Amino acid sequence: MAGTIVTRALRKVYPASARKRSTPTRGTPTPSSGMRTVTSPRHSGEIAAIDGLDLEVREGEFFGLLGPNGAGKTTTIGVLTTRVNASSGDAFVAGKNVVTDQVAVRRRIGVVPQRPNPDRGLNVIENLLFHGAYFGLPTSVSMQRAMNLLELFEIDDRAQAKVDELSGGQQQRLMIARALLHEPRVIFLDEPTVGLDPQARLALWDILRILHAQGRTIVMTTHYMAEADELCDRLAIIDRGKLLALDSPSRLRLQAPGATLIDLSIDGDIAAAAILCRRLSGVQRVDESAGELRAYSDRGGEMLPALIHAVEEAGCRVQNINLAKPSLETLFVALTGRKLA
Amino acid sequence: MTTSRVSVHRASVPGITPVSESDLALPVSDVFFAMLRRDMRVARRELPFFLLRTTMQPLLLMVVFGYLLPKMGMVAKGYTATLLPGVVSLSLALSAVQSVSLPMVAQFGFSKEIEDRLLAPIPSHLVALELVTAGTLQGLLAGLFVLPVGRIIMGPIPGLGFANALQVFCVMLLGAATFSALGLLIGCAIKPEQIGLMFSSIIGPMIFFGCMYYPWKGLDSVPVMKYAVLVNPLVYVAEGMRATLTPSVPHMDLFVVSIALLALLLLFWWLGLRAFMKRAVT
Numbered sequence: 001m002a003g004t005i006v007t008r009a010l011r012k013v014y015p016a017s018a019r020k021r022s023t024p025t026r027g028t029p030t031p032s033s034g035m036r037t038v039t040s041p042r043h044s045g046e047i048a049a050i051d052g053l054d055l056e057v058r059e060g061e062f063f064g065l066l067g068p069n070g071a072g073k074t075t076t077i078g079v080l081t082t083r084v085n086a087s088s089g090d091a092f093v094a095g096k097n098v099v100t101d102q103v104a105v106r107r108r109i110g111v112v113p114q115r116p117n118p119d120r121g122l123n124v125i126e127n128l129l130f131h132g133a134y135f136g137l138p139t140s141v142s143m144q145r146a147m148n149l150l151e152l153f154e155i156d157d158r159a160q161a162k163v164d165e166l167s168g169g170q171q172q173r174l175m176i177a178r179a180l181l182h183e184p185r186v187i188f189l190d191e192p193t194v195g196l197d198p199q200a201r202l203a204l205w206d207i208l209r210i211l212h213a214q215g216r217t218i219v220m221t222t223h224y225m226a227e228a229d230e231l232c233d234r235l236a237i238i239d240r241g242k243l244l245a246l247d248s249p250s251r252l253r254l255q256a257p258g259a260t261l262i263d264l265s266i267d268g269d270i271a272a273a274a275i276l277c278r279r280l281s282g283v284q285r286v287d288e289s290a291g292e293l294r295a296y297s298d299r300g301g302e303m304l305p306a307l308i309h310a311v312e313e314a315g316c317r318v319q320n321i322n323l324a325k326p327s328l329e330t331l332f333v334a335l336t337g338r339k340l341a
Numbered sequence: 342m343t344t345s346r347v348s349v350h351r352a353s354v355p356g357i358t359p360v361s362e363s364d365l366a367l368p369v370s371d372v373f374f375a376m377l378r379r380d381m382r383v384a385r386r387e388l389p390f391f392l393l394r395t396t397m398q399p400l401l402l403m404v405v406f407g408y409l410l411p412k413m414g415m416v417a418k419g420y421t422a423t424l425l426p427g428v429v430s431l432s433l434a435l436s437a438v439q440s441v442s443l444p445m446v447a448q449f450g451f452s453k454e455i456e457d458r459l460l461a462p463i464p465s466h467l468v469a470l471e472l473v474t475a476g477t478l479q480g481l482l483a484g485l486f487v488l489p490v491g492r493i494i495m496g497p498i499p500g501l502g503f504a505n506a507l508q509v510f511c512v513m514l515l516g517a518a519t520f521s522a523l524g525l526l527i528g529c530a531i532k533p534e535q536i537g538l539m540f541s542s543i544i545g546p547m548i549f550f551g552c553m554y555y556p557w558k559g560l561d562s563v564p565v566m567k568y569a570v571l572v573n574p575l576v577y578v579a580e581g582m583r584a585t586l587t588p589s590v591p592h593m594d595l596f597v598v599s600i601a602l603l604a605l606l607l608l609f610w611w612l613g614l615r616a617f618m619k620r621a622v623t
Contacts, residue, residue: 078623081460082460082622083456083459083460083621083622083623084622084623085622085623102464102465103369103462103463103464104462106460106461106462106463107367107462109460111456111460113453113456115453117452117453117454117456117457118454118457119379119454119457120452120454121379121382121383121386121387121444121454122379122382122383126382127457130375130378130379130382131457131461133371133372133375133378133379134372134375134376134457134458134461134462134463135367135372135461135462136367136371136372136462178457
């Protein structure tokens with residue numbers, strides 16, 4: 001139980017008028033673009049950021065929440081870290097109810113925000129020492145752990161620096177050090193690599209692997225496929241507050257439409273073009289959305305001439321072509337009809 | 342991730358000790374005082390700026406109205422006995438309200454610094470209580486700093502006595518707490534871009550209609566104003582300071598002052614806490 005997370009029929013609805021205020025947690029920019037206005041009469045004008053989410057994260061698992069902006073990832077983390085009250089449903093972290101037992105939950109979790117939010121009134125080492133004090137650690141223990149963590153994250157030479165003097169990557173590492181100082185069993189990371197350069201991102205991946213190896217339960221949100229694929233034991237693909245798929249990355253890849261995705265950006269009557277494309281033998285499936293036509297075929301690029309021909313026959317013009325092999329990305333597109341980023 | 346990779350890391354982790362259940366039975370008072378120490382640490386570091394920010398205006402007022410104008414013979418000499426308690430109350434009120442509201446606007450608004458404390462193992466309302474406590478202490482500090490400085494600037498003040506030192510302190514404490522709670526409300530309710538507006542629309546009128554320059558009794562000749570200003574919390578602090586510090590000038594009854602300040606403190610705390618909890622947990 002110590003490291004498990006369970007949500008049952010979790011739902012978070014914001015009034016539409018509060019849309020701008022609806023995601024103040026973790027310092028994220030408002031991801032309103034993907035939020036859906038609930039259209040049923042009973043909930044008209046409401047926005048469901050989480051819509052009946054059932055999740056179970058096992059002890060020691062590296063769990064990824066994958067979805068585009070506005071999918072409900074940050075809100076889900078907000079609920080699990082006691083900062084957002086769910087509208088209905090239950091959530092338990094380390095066996096404790098996030099609503100009725102907030103203090104117990106907070107004691108057991110470490111949270112790394114999407115945008116670093118260090119205490120700017122304090123210097124680097126003080127950020128860690130006071131955090132330790134909030135968790136009841138004696139200064140001697142905090143100091144020892146803080147120095148070890150700063151060393152591990154290679155910012156020990158900045159211990160006395162003001163936090164504003166740190167680079168973005170260093171601040172992010174300080175946030176992770178802070179989240180670890182009280183030795184939590186469960187760690188939440190909200191898009192931890194957004195805004196990091198590739199080198200800093202890889203360094204962070206190494207750190208996350210270490211934490212995972214120590215047996216901590218890690219929940220990370222991301223909209224980078226490669227990151228999710230590389231790090232996570234299991235992935236939940238969510239969009240518009242709903243769970244679309246949940247499995248290990250390798251098994252999820254098997255669920256991807258067993259075909260190459262041929263993504264055509266076209267001008268003209270897409271519906272007509274889609275009808276013609278669906279008639280082609282060798283095309284398993286055709287989806288359409290504004291300006292885009294997505295065909296799945298196990299014959300890959302071979303189908304291109306026929307598809308282009310069909311599109312032109314419908315009086316449309318092809319602007320751009322993209323081919324993608326079966327992957328998490330193509331699964332995601334097939335599930336949501338949307339691209340990740 | 343491959344298993345071999347994991348085991349390599351497990352063997353070579355230098356910094357982090359293995360997972361241990363650190364579920365200490367931690368009293369919330371420890372967390373509360375750790376946060377208070379944090380605020381005191383920051384305040385101590387910024388002490389010169391803090392004193393400059395919160396006492397500059399009161400000090401300038403005293404130089405002009407308590408030193409220059411009496412020298413010119415434009416106001417009566419005894420006026421300083423009315424002015425000093427007013428100025429002390431102004432500095433403690435400004436200091437208390439600003440030291441809570443200004444950081445909160447930034448920390449809730451864009452820097453999100455407050456989140457580390459909101460995620461600490463303590464009920465969120467105690468975080469609000471800690472902020473108000475820290476603001477009260479800073480208000481008291483400003484009042485206690487301006488009092489002797491005012492006496493030095495304005496010279497001997499008729500009727501000034503410290504026979505009521507305990508009552509003086511109690512009025513200051515109550516006043517600082519009331520304004521600190523008001524700071525919580527303002528800090529949670531306004532957006533960063535509205536800070537300037539707060540000063541011109543709330544703080545400005547509060548100063549001029551706060552019976553700081555004149556005793557409340559002096560408004561007898563303008564009855565509408567006399568009762569309208571009663572919504573202004575500064576009136577009670579200023580009158581309370583007069584009642585205790587320079588009792589020879591006209592002043593409100595200390596009992597009325599105490600009840601009014603207590604009522605306002607509870608009102609601001611209740612409203613401020615509601616606003617805080619809305620921001621803390623959405």
